[in-house]
Amino acid sequence: MITEKDFFELTTEPIDVGEVARRFVPNDCGATVALDGYVRQFTKGRETLYLEYESYEPMALKEMEKLIAEAHKQFEISLVGIVHRLGRLEIGETSVVISVAAPHRRAAFEGCEWLIRELKRTVPIWKKEIYAGGETWVEGEKNLTADEHR
Amino acid sequence: MITEKDFFELTTEPIDVGEVARRFVPNDCGATVALDGYVRQFTKGRETLYLEYESYEPMALKEMEKLIAEAHKQFEISLVGIVHRLGRLEIGETSVVISVAAPHRRAAFEGCEWLIRELKRTVPIWKKEIYAGGETWVEGEKNLTADEHR
Amino acid sequence: MIVEVLFFGATAEATGERAIEFSLSENVNADEAFAAILKSFPGLQQNFKNSLLFAVNQEYSGGDKIIKNGDELAVFTAVSGG
Amino acid sequence: MIVEVLFFGATAEATGERAIEFSLSENVNADEAFAAILKSFPGLQQNFKNSLLFAVNQEYSGGDKIIKNGDELAVFTAVSGG
Numbered sequence: 001m002i003t004e005k006d007f008f009e010l011t012t013e014p015i016d017v018g019e020v021a022r023r024f025v026p027n028d029c030g031a032t033v034a035l036d037g038y039v040r041q042f043t044k045g046r047e048t049l050y051l052e053y054e055s056y057e058p059m060a061l062k063e064m065e066k067l068i069a070e071a072h073k074q075f076e077i078s079l080v081g082i083v084h085r086l087g088r089l090e091i092g093e094t095s096v097v098i099s100v101a102a103p104h105r106r107a108a109f110e111g112c113e114w115l116i117r118e119l120k121r122t123v124p125i126w127k128k129e130i131y132a133g134g135e136t137w138v139e140g141e142k143n144l145t146a147d148e149h150r
Numbered sequence: 151m152i153t154e155k156d157f158f159e160l161t162t163e164p165i166d167v168g169e170v171a172r173r174f175v176p177n178d179c180g181a182t183v184a185l186d187g188y189v190r191q192f193t194k195g196r197e198t199l200y201l202e203y204e205s206y207e208p209m210a211l212k213e214m215e216k217l218i219a220e221a222h223k224q225f226e227i228s229l230v231g232i233v234h235r236l237g238r239l240e241i242g243e244t245s246v247v248i249s250v251a252a253p254h255r256r257a258a259f260e261g262c263e264w265l266i267r268e269l270k271r272t273v274p275i276w277k278k279e280i281y282a283g284g285e286t287w288v289e290g291e292k293n294l295t296a297d298e299h300r
Numbered sequence: 301m302i303v304e305v306l307f308f309g310a311t312a313e314a315t316g317e318r319a320i321e322f323s324l325s326e327n328v329n330a331d332e333a334f335a336a337i338l339k340s341f342p343g344l345q346q347n348f349k350n351s352l353l354f355a356v357n358q359e360y361s362g363g364d365k366i367i368k369n370g371d372e373l374a375v376f377t378a379v380s381g382g
Numbered sequence: 383m384i385v386e387v388l389f390f391g392a393t394a395e396a397t398g399e400r401a402i403e404f405s406l407s408e409n410v411n412a413d414e415a416f417a418a419i420l421k422s423f424p425g426l427q428q429n430f431k432n433s434l435l436f437a438v439n440q441e442y443s444g445g446d447k448i449i450k451n452g453d454e455l456a457v458f459t460a461v462s463g464g
Contacts, residue, residue, distance in 0.1 A: 016168055017167070017168045017171050017172060017182075017184070018166055018167045018168020018169065018171070018172075019168065021167050021168070021171075021184065021186050022167060022168075022186070025188060025242045027190070027191035027192055027241070027242070028190065028191070028192050029188075029190060030187060030188060030189075030190035031185060031186065031187050031188070032167075032185075032186040032188070033183065033184070033185055033186075033262075034167070034171065034183070034184045034186065035181060035182075035183055035255065035258075035259075036171050036172070036181065036182040036183075036184065037180060037181050037255070037382050038175060038179075038180060038181070038182070039180075040177070040178065040179060040180040040253075041177035041178070042177055042178050053381065054308060054309055055308075055381070056306065056308050056355070056358070056374060056376065058358050059355060059358035059359075059374070060381075062358055062359070084381060084382075091177070092175045092177070095381075095382065096381065096382050103190075105185065105187070105263075105266060106263075108185075109185075109259060109262070109263045112183075112259070113255070113256075113259045116255060116382060119381060119382055120379070120380070120381060120382040121379070122360075122379065123379060123381050124308065124353075124355070124374075124376060124379050124381075125379055125380070125381025125382075126308060126309035126310070126376070126377070126379060126380050126381065127380050127381065128309070137309050137310040137313070137377065137380070138380040139351065139377070139378060139380065140351070140377070140378035140379045140380035140381075141378055187464050203463065204390060204391055205390075205463070206388065206390050206437070206440070206456055206458065208440050209437060209440035209441075209456070210463075212440055212441070234463060234464075245463075245464065246463065246464050266464060269463060269464055270461070270462070270463060270464040271461070272442075272461065273461060273463050274390065274435075274437070274456075274458060274461050274463075275461055275462070275463025275464075276390060276391035276392070276458070276459070276461060276462050276463065277462050277463065278391070287391050287392040287395070287459065287462070288462040289433065289459070289460060289462065290433070290459070290460035290461045290462035290463075291460055
């Protein structure tokens with residue numbers, strides 16, 4: 001089960017990592033770990049011009065909710081916030097923030113790292129990279145079988 | 151060695167976690183992990199009213215610089231920012247932000263977690279907890295020998 | 301019966317479609333339904349062979365789950381968000 | 383010779399001092415210097431026995447490092463920042 005204050009959102013507006021991390025500060029917590037993922041300019045020497053993200057939105061929201069529920073089971077955490085951006089993103093712009101608050105920081109680090117790994121594996125969002133002279137849909141890893149998710 | 155863009159600061163002003171995390175966004179990075187540490191209201195049922203932080207400031211800055219240099223040796227990270235607040239802090243206010251940017255998120259998580267653990271062990275900052283009916287200097291763990299630091 | 305089939309990202313570009321109505325026999329299961337869709341769009345399996353994922357009503361699906369009239373099916377490649 | 387001795391947090395409260403000038407014999411090492419300071423402030427060792435840390439010129443110190451005239455020494459308890 002997710003809690004009343006957990007949140008998960010898709011947006012086409014710029015994401016403010018501080019706003020996501022500080023939206024709720026549970027009074028039994030002392031630490032929030034936030035992952036700020038953004039558009040890298042250079043990957044192995046190749047320059048990215050910008051990215052385009054698209055999503056199967058209702059399913060993405062359901063999958064995010066499932067991830068948060070599972071994170072509450074696996075880690076001693078109080079609150080999770082996930083905000084993912086869609087549409088065109090320029091270099092350096094935030095594509096995703098995952099924020100995890102916990103009474104003890106260890107669980108916040110573990111939960112946050114688990115959530116970004118699973119998000120990249122299961123939440124139906126795709127990015128197209130546009131570089132000088134071409135564009136390509138970035139290939140995710142298909143380390144997911146349909147069976148895992150029934 | 152630290153890099154030109156690493157930063158470490160002590161301040162009596164409120165800390166904006168988003169500003170620290172986004173101050174510099176290296177163009178070879180795709181992820182920044184930020185730890186936001188703040189004043190917890192309830193610890194094992196006891197209510198904290200507020201905290202007072204004090205520091206041996208020049209030594210604290212030197213120790214932070216050493217931690218950042220060591221983090222660059224141990225982890226594949228591009229940038230570290232550490233901002234620690236001093237003075238009186240109310241419930242929920244940020245006491246420290248440690249922000250680590252890296253080409254790959256794994257190193258950012260590891261570096262950030264290592265830095266907060268070492269900061270709590272070596273950087274000369276102390277907090278006094280004021281609760282209903284009393285106050286006490288919070289005891290750090292003395293798991294540090296002088297020898298380790300020469 | 302009729303189902304809706306959605307494509308996203310690379311599968312939308314490969315098929316030239318984002319959402320279509322698709323006819324299926326009664327009582328097909330998910331595996332049979334997706335096999336029928338791939339047969340209609342041979343480019344999908346050619347281009348994305350092992351990276352295709354399937355969903356029924358916004359849940360990852362496959363196997364012998366029975367498809368119903370009006371279900372929302374989706375065919376997409378391995379996700380790459382984050 | 384004269385050194386400066388700084389106290390912080392709990393050691394400042396226990397001694398009632400934050401910074402003092404302190405007389406040491408020539409050629410004492412860090413261990414000897416801190417032993418002399420603790421002798422002058424018996425409350426420190428009583429209250430904080432094993433949690434005291436020492437610094438010379440803003441570096442954790444101890445052992446046989448020779449103290450010089452004008453050095454900045456500090457005595458404090460295990461740190462608790464973060």
